[in-house]
Each structure stands twice: as C-alpha cells, then as structure tokens.
Amino acid sequence: QVQVVESGGGLVQDGGSLRLSCVVSGGTFSDYAMGWFRQALGKERELVAAISTGGSTYYTDSAKGRFTISRDNAKNTLYLQMNSLKPVDTAVYYCALGRTLYRSSWYYNAQDYNYWGQGTQVTVSS
16 A cells, blocks of 8 residues: 655745655655645646656746755655745645656656645745
C-alpha cells in the first residue's frame, strides 16, 4: 500500500518562504514522476511544479524563479521550496505520484497521477 504524506505548510507573511516535504512509503519511489498541485478555495486544482524520475523539472509560469522542486530518491522524499510567497499562492498543496517508464518525462494533468497525499495548507497573509 502506497502512502503519501505532505508536511511543511503554514501561515507566512507576504514575501516569506516555506519548504514543503512529501514522504512516500510502500512503493518504488524512483519509478514515479512526481508533482506538486495546489487548489485555492473555489478554484480548480492546478499543477505548480513537476519532476521526472530522471530529475527533469517543470514549473508553471507563476512559480518560475520563486519555487524549486527536488527529489531525494534515497530518502523517498519530494520537496517544494517556496520563496517570495504572495497572497495568491494561498491554497492547499498536494503531492502526487505517477508511474512512468520514461526518465525524462513528467505529467501535466492530475488524471495521470496514481497516488495523492492529503494536502497541506499554505496561507500567505497580506
């Protein structure tokens, strides 16, 4: 049974930083492309960043230059370092896993991910 557990969310002021972590157990971590999604109140879930099994990364335009996604296969852990946070970043952030055979690829769509964490709340005050 695959378990996905996020942590690191919280309340931060405009311009502050947070580091989210996602610990995976019960599966072969290195076989999954991984992504961070977020869902703000009343809005659709959107992809923030993704990383392939080989370490290639993708960022949505709003995250570029501010967020960094990384993975540590030895620790079965995914990270999202978030700097220069803005109130518009306020959302529940979700870690997601999608099995892939290609080391250079990632998934853009939520429907392509197989496992999800419970989410962690990030709130950025004005």
